[in-house]
Amino acid sequence: MNEENELLVCRDVSLGYEGRPVLEHVNLSVRSGDYLCVVGENGSGKSTLLKSLLGLLPPLSGEILRSPALRDRAVGYLPQQTPAQKDFPATVLEVVLSGFLSNRGLKFFYTAAERSAALMNLGKLGVLELQGKCYRELSGGQQQRVLLARALCAASQLLILDEPITGLDPAAAQDLYKTLRYLNKKEGIAVLMVTHDIKNALQDARTIVHISHGGRWFCGSVEEYLRSPEGRRFGGGRS
Numbered sequence: 685m686n687e688e689n690e691l692l693v694c695r696d697v698s699l700g701y702e703g704r705p706v707l708e709h710v711n712l713s714v715r716s717g718d719y720l721c722v723v724g725e726n727g728s729g730k731s732t733l734l735k736s737l738l739g740l741l742p743p744l745s746g747e748i749l750r751s752p753a754l755r756d757r758a759v760g761y762l763p764q765q766t767p768a769q770k771d772f773p774a775t776v777l778e779v780v781l782s783g784f785l786s787n788r789g790l791k792f793f794y795t796a797a798e799r800s801a802a803l804m805n806l807g808k809l810g811v812l813e814l815q816g817k818c819y820r821e822l823s824g825g826q827q828q829r830v831l832l833a834r835a836l837c838a839a840s841q842l843l844i845l846d847e848p849i850t851g852l853d854p855a856a857a858q859d860l861y862k863t864l865r866y867l868n869k870k871e872g873i874a875v876l877m878v879t880h881d882i883k884n885a886l887q888d889a890r891t892i893v894h895i896s897h898g899g900r901w902f903c904g905s906v907e908e909y910l911r912s913p914e915g916r917r918f919g920g921g922r923s
């Protein structure tokens with residue numbers, strides 16, 4: 685890694701499946717405190733990029749570098765929710781504590797420090813009073829907050845989110861964005877989000893990545909994006 689504040693770096697990376705590339709020559713840096721939104725057409729490769737950044741899909745070529753902080757602690761990940769996940773039969777506290785599982789090796793019991801960190805993260809997201817409730821009895825917005833608290837247990841530096849407002853009503857979506865702004869600005873947590881909500885991306889992001897079909901790739905500030913052909917097409921006239 686070249687710079688101290690870099691968390692994740694893609695160097696001339698090709699990504700795809702069974703030897704067939706979806707994205708080629710990807711160069712990207714995610715820095716601490718960044719707020720990066722990945723937008724673009726359906727099927728262009730946004731989730732493929734996310735899977736690779738999470739280490740779930742090895743690159744076909746090139747390299748993805750992680751800062752030592754990210755190597756020691758897993759990245760906080762908020763996946764797209766499936767119906768089965770919404771029906772998960774566990775208490776809220778158990779769901780949040782499970783965020784520690786990837787970092788704890790073979791230890792079976794949660795430590796007192798992990799329990800108090802889980803409660804602190806529930807408090808941070810304003811849902812501490814839900815700790816004893818059954819997760820599947822919560823509303824969609826409450827479930828997203830609980831999953832964010834879980835993601836914060838896994839990582840304190842970088843949150844990766846895949847279309848986090850899917851299924852939320854407009855008020856719950858705004859609520860979630862407000863929480864993400866708080867975590868980014870006040871806690872210094874970098875946010876990397878795949879989203880189709882271009883209005884919010886233009887409002888909150890510091891960096892926009894736009895992926896077009898055929899793997900065409902734009903990466904720059906909101907202002908640069910709005911001047912680009914992709915941004916003029918997607919940017920909803922805000923130029």
Ligand SMILES: Nc1ncnc2c1ncn2[C@@H]1O[C@H](COP(=O)(O)OP(=O)(O)OP(=O)(O)O)[C@@H](O)[C@H]1O
Nearest residue numbers: 701702706724725726727728729730731732733895
């Ligand atoms: N497991 C897989 N095996 C083979 N091809 C895949 C796999 N997952 C995705 N693809 C293909 O990779 C391409 C990019 O898919 P991806 O899911 O990354 O797009 P996306 O931009 O996230 O789409 P959307 O906006 O619809 O969520 C598509 O052509 C898709 O068919």
